[in-house]
Amino acid sequence: MDTRPVIGITASEEEIPWGDSTRRAAVLPGEYLAAIERSGAAVLVLPVQGSGAEELVVAIDGIVLSGGPDVAPDHYGELSHPRTGKPNAARDALELALVAAATEADLPLLAICRGIQVLNVARGGTLHQHLPDVVGHEDHARKPAEYSPHPVEIRAESQLATILPTRLDVAGHHHQAIARVGKDLDVVALADDGTVEAVEDPNRAFIVGVQWHPEVGGDDALFVHLVEAARAHRRGRS
Secondary structure (H helix, E strand, C coil): CCCCCEEEEECEEEEEEECCEEEEEEECCHHHHHHHHHCCCEEEEECCCCCCHHHHHHHCCEEEECCCCCCCHHHHCCCCCCCCCCCCHHHHHHHHHHHHHHHHHCCCEEEECHHHHHHHHHCCCCEECCCHHHHCCCCCCCCCCCCEEEEEEECCCCCHHHCCCCEEEEEECCCCEECCCCCCCEEEEEECCCCEEEEECCCCCCEEEECCCHHHCCCCHHHHHHHHHHHHHHHHHC
């Protein structure tokens, strides 16, 4: 019997209520877990940890880099913008190492929101630290803690266009975005204002980053494709 592939997904680290006090905890919105399970995989949550990226890549069949806080700008050689949030150094280090290890192993990877920014920085790219300074509006994050729907255009000859329509509305919430594109990444989707909305690595089986949140969009196509790629990776490895 062909067992389900295992998808690892990175979690945030936050202070949360715990009984009569608070504790540091691994935190992840349930929509991610539900989307991966619906798409046919088992889920392994990857908490922030000081090392172990190479071991984790061996233990899983695919990976999702989830949304979260801003990436520290010193990773791409810039000083912090006044609107750049406080980074989590340990999470940055783990996820940057995971991108390198996943690339080396040709492990299927889906990078979401913060994840696409981590992917780009890991490949030597840079970020716009406060997107409204660049595009002149706040349509990518209109209200706190609410997703901002907007259209994106996907390049017709891309891998992403074999999964999704070339024009679709997406749910986003971000104030940063890709500036200089990292090594071996192709820009394959743009917002109407020119913001980079998706990248992919054409040299790997499935390394795709999207700036939006597909886990809340009601369409699991990206997760289904990730799981299919993970299943193929698992078979090839065995």
